[in-house]
Amino acid sequence: MKSKTNMTKAELVEYIEIQEAEAQLAQEELNAEIEDAKLKNKETTEAISTQKSEIEELKTMMLQMQANQSNNVKSNHRDEEDTILVKSNLIEGVTLMIDKETPFRFNKFGRAEAMSVKDIHSLLKFNNNRTLFIDGLIMFEEEDNYDRFNIKPRRLLTDEYVTSLFEMSPHEFREELDIATLNKTNLITQHHIVYKSGLLYQTGKIKGVSGLMMDEFESYFGVSIRNLNIHLLLDE
Secondary structure (H helix, E strand, C coil): CHHHCCCHHHHHHHHHHHHHHHHHHHHHHHHHHHHHHHHHHHHHHHHHHHHHHHHHHHHHHHHHHHHHEEEEEEEHHHHHCEEEEEEEEECCCCCECCCCECCCCCCCCCCCEEEEHHHHHHHHCCHHHHHHCCCCCCCCCCCCCHHHHCCCCCCCCCCHHHHHHHCCCHHHHHHHHHCCCCCCCCCHHHHHHHHHHHHHHCCCCCCCHHHHHHHHHHHHHEEEECCCCCCCCCCC
16 A cells, blocks of 8 residues: 555545544444434433332332231220120020130120120030020121121020911921921920010010910920919010
């Protein structure tokens, strides 16, 4: 390659054009690299920003979960302190143990007593107490509480139930009582049905009982509802 001082004017012009073209190409390559770096930097920046946003969302979710857990604990605590009306169908009342040291007394037949949800949960840990609910001898005033405490009563010994017994045929009457009293093996249930029937009959809430059903009742239980002493069941 000739020395620049020995080039002709035409050669020097050509040389300058080549240098300018190479410089332009180099500049374009540099610009392309700069743009590529800018793009990668932008993508990196966006990725970091997205990651930060996801982290913030996760933090928000965690705080919400903690708040929900706290609210659930508070709600459960409030639920445990809620009171529910419970009544005894045992003629002379009954004392049940909430725990090994805490008794709860149902003083009066059919009178609703307020119990906390917490105490009922404790009460039902004893199988004999749960059995009283199943047999209908201890009852919730509101029937949806049976589902709440996972109890499936065999019969709810309500006034309506006892009244319905006298509207049955003699055959239906015996079949139903065999179920309710476990074929006369559940003496407490028998006792309740007898005295509840006497109370409802003698206070005029059961009316129009036929002589046939009176005889059927006496045959099944061995006692007449007309002559029962119901003074213990009456409010003073």
